[in-house]
Amino acid sequence: MKLIPCGRSIEWLYRAFRAADWRLPRVPSRLAARKHGVKQVSHDLRHRTIPVTPFMQNCSLVWSTVSGRGVVIDPGGDAERIKSAVREEAVTLERVLLTHAHLDHAAGARQFADSYAVPLEGPHPDDQFWLDLMPQQSARYGFPATAAFAPDRWLYDGDAVDCGGLPLQVLHCPGHTPGHVVFFHAAGLAFVGDVLFAGSIGRSDFPRGDHATLIRSIREKLWPLGDAVVFVPGHGPESTFGFERRTNPFVADALFE
Numbered sequence: 001m002k003l004i005p006c007g008r009s010i011e012w013l014y015r016a017f018r019a020a021d022w023r024l025p026r027v028p029s030r031l032a033a034r035k036h037g038v039k040q041v042s043h044d045l046r047h048r049t050i051p052v053t054p055f056m057q058n059c060s061l062v063w064s065t066v067s068g069r070g071v072v073i074d075p076g077g078d079a080e081r082i083k084s085a086v087r088e089e090a091v092t093l094e095r096v097l098l099t100h101a102h103l104d105h106a107a108g109a110r111q112f113a114d115s116y117a118v119p120l121e122g123p124h125p126d127d128q129f130w131l132d133l134m135p136q137q138s139a140r141y142g143f144p145a146t147a148a149f150a151p152d153r154w155l156y157d158g159d160a161v162d163c164g165g166l167p168l169q170v171l172h173c174p175g176h177t178p179g180h181v182v183f184f185h186a187a188g189l190a191f192v193g194d195v196l197f198a199g200s201i202g203r204s205d206f207p208r209g210d211h212a213t214l215i216r217s218i219r220e221k222l223w224p225l226g227d228a229v230v231f232v233p234g235h236g237p238e239s240t241f242g243f244e245r246r247t248n249p250f251v252a253d254a255l256f257e
Contacts, residue, residue, distance in 0.1 A: 037049070038089070041185065041187050041188070041189045041230075042185075042187035042188075043065070044064055044065050044066045044166065045062070045063075045064060045065065045163075045166055045185060045187055045189070046062070046063055046065055046089075047060055047061065047062040047063075047189065047232070048060070048061045048085055048089060049232060050078075050081060050082050050085050052075070052076055052077050052078040052081060052082065052104075052108075053076045053077040053078060053104045053107075053143075054104075054141075055076075055104040055235065056235060057074060057076050057077075057104040057105055057234055057235060058074070058232055058233060058234055058235060058236075059072065059073065059074050059075050059076065059078075059082055060072070060073040060074065060191055060232055061082070061085050061086060061089060061091060062163055062168075062191075063089065063091045063163070063164050064163065064164030064165050064166050066164075066165065067092075067164040067165045068090060068091060068092055068164070069091065069092045069093075069094050069163075069164035069165065070091045070092070070093065070094065070163055070164045071093070071094060071095050071096065071097050071161070071163045071164075071168075072086070072093060072096050072097070072112070073096075073097045073098075073099065073183065073191050074097070074098060074099055074105040074106070074109070074191075074193065074234065075096060075108050075109050075112040076103065076104045076105045076106060076107050076108055076109070077104070077107055077108045077143060077144075078108070079108050079111065079112050079115070082112065083115075092164075093116045093118055094118055094162065094163075094164065095113075095118050095119050095120070095121055095161065095162070096109055096112055096113040096116075096118060096119070096120045096121070097120075097121050097122050097161060097168075097183060098120070098121070098122040098123045098151065098181075099122065099123060099180060099181055099182065099183070099191065099192070099193030099194070099234065100123045100127055100130070100176065100177040100179060100180040100181070100193050100194065101123055101127035101128075101130035101131045101134075101177060101179065102130060102137075102177065102194070102206075103134065103137040103138055103141060103143060103146070104234075105193065105194075105234060106130075106131065106134070107134060107137070107138050107143050107144070107146045108144075108146075109149075110146075110147075110149040111146075113152075119151075119152040119153060120149075120151045120152050120153075121151055121152060121153040121155060121161055122151060122153070122154070122155040122161075122170075122181050123151075123154075123155060123177075123179045123180060123181045124154060124155055124156060124157075124172050124174075124178075124179035124180070124181050125154045125179060126174065126177075126178035126179035126208075127177050127178060127179025127180070128150065128179070129207075129208070130177060130179075131148055131149055131150060132148045133148070134146045134147065134148050134149065135147060135148060155170045155172075155181050156170065156172060157170065157171060157172035157181075158170065161183070163185070166185065167185075167186075168183040168184065168185055169183070169184045169185070169186070170182070170183065170184075171183075171184060171221045171222075172221075173192070173195045173217035173218070173221050173222070174210070174213050174214070174217060175195065175202065175204055175209060175210055175211070175212075175213040175214025175215070175216070175217045175218075176193070176194045176195055176202035176203060176204060176206070176209055176214055177194075177206065177208065177209060178208045178209075180193055180194070180195060180217075181193075182195060182221070182222065184225060184229075188226065188228050188229045188230060189229065189230055189231075189232070190222065190225065190229050190230070190231040190232070190241075191231070191232050192222065192231045192232065192233055192234070193233070193234045194233070194234040194235070195214065195217060195218060195222070195233075196218055196222065196231060196233060196244065196248075196251070197233045197234075197235065197236050197239075198233065198236055198237050198238065198239035198244070199239070199244075199247070199248060199249070200248070200249075200250065201214060201215075201218065201248070201250045201251060202214060202234075215250070215251060218251050219251060219256070222241055223241060223245060225241065226241065226242075227240065227241055227242025227245060228240060228241075228242060229241045229242075
């Protein structure tokens, strides 16, 4: 795979985003009609989706109803909107998590974590080059000036992170970015960032992205978690792994028979 030098990455990324069609394929009405809001996952776990940034990126607030403690995943921007959700749900924030280092997911993460004096964890260290490019990314897209940063903890496949006393399993799922990770709770909920969407998959034409690797990540890391798993993508509505295995035009099982 030919790598694009970092010096060219931002201009290339700018052109790619300008050319992108961010509209997702149509999904069943029962999924398309679901509103962003609080969802009860199990007797002790809830989550709330907060769309942020001009890219309408799905930031997630996830917490234990027993302890009242939780995490925020991918606070890419609009910090006050996310903080309002934290206050409304009366969650004691313990850490901030990142699925990957594209600016719509990560630009606001360091400052957001520091404002709560909590650790920033993730993604996998293979995304460090994207974090190093954060000043150029933020300037190009009109985001608030953002310095390069590193998390307090890198995450690796097989790690676990604590969410108010509940474990979230870490799966390294490269392809969209080389250091992309997914967070999975055994009650049947996954936060997949830009790996998989309802009716689509993540782009792989960014620097160090790779289509074949992305397909393997989905089929070998996500599908084994079970058809009933509900996933929260980085953009757009939720779906289930089972529904995508039957209908997704990029990764449906029928395409690989």
